Amino acid sequence: MDSAPGRSRETLYLAIQRDGQRLATGLIRLLHAMSVGVDLNPSDFQCYALLRIEGPMTPGEISQSMKLATGSVTVLIDRLEARGLVIRDRHPDDRRKVIVRLAEPSGDIPTDGAALGIRDVMLTLHDRYSEAELEVIADWLARAGQALTELSAREPR
């Protein structure tokens, strides 16, 4: 694609910061749009997405990850469970713990991804890049995600 002729490192950093922020607000918007699409509130949808990505988690882990109070997570899971989207299991080793996992038949709705035409848009977007470039992008996404996760994990309070 090599669009701009060659911006300085400094300029590139600024561009990345600016466009990264734009992407972030876009993501929030999209998450909201998707959640109303499946008739879930944003928190519930985010939790559902989290379980899809990370696999089964305990309520405590969810509470940490989503920065919600434990009581909030309890009723959040109640709501998802009532809709048949997730299931609570007892932890085999530690019976204080509970394991929350996705319900098998994918509940009633959102298997995500394909919804809203996101997949198509993304495919179109990526057509323009070479494999080497996609490699760079994938690498950056993985590292940036890792960095952000560590950032908000450490010393949150």
Add this chain to the structure above:
Amino acid sequence: MDSAPGRSRETLYLAIQRDGQRLATGLIRLLHAMSVGVDLNPSDFQCYALLRIEGPMTPGEISQSMKLATGSVTVLIDRLEARGLVIRDRHPDDRRKVIVRLAEPSGDIPTDGAALGIRDVMLTLHDRYSEAELEVIADWLARAGQALTELSAREPR
């Protein structure tokens, strides 16, 4: 950086999707962490960030962008205004409209970016990439942000 020797396009797409989702959840977490850091609720903080990025907006535009009811935006702006973070101005041409903009002395707190060591982490992250690679990343971020914005803007309901 050229880490993996060469993944297929298909594999790369999947990696991007997966890591993109991870990045998204990381962003939400971080946004939440930053908002508690400046003692603002997530919506208020997001609105503040939005105004920083996009410049002055009307309540109606904010409501569309954040997918909130107009009434919710009114009290949201009330809260930000009470903290001295934003200012309401009348629109010069259309006096039904109101323009919300950042208060000049940056209110009491968050000039963002530097907070939480985000800047440092990002600098460290980007050190490993060549300028050509950064170019690719910046390009992708811009296009992806654009795509997401259009996606959630069209046919939201």
Add this chain to the structure above:
DNA sequence: CAATGTATCTTGTTTTTCGAGATACTCGAA
């Protein structure tokens, strides 16, 4: 086995969001 720590749930309260209407303004056509 007692004491302390951990994980989740319960309850009551506060905060945020919604939704429907009210008010104020704009613009085009009679």
Add this chain to the structure above:
DNA sequence: TTCGAGTATCTCGAAAAACAAGATACATTG
């Protein structure tokens, strides 16, 4: 000009979600 339809914001009461503190049950260490 005046009327009417459309738009933008705000007001208000009701619903929903999040919190905080305590209760319960289990685990782990001495």
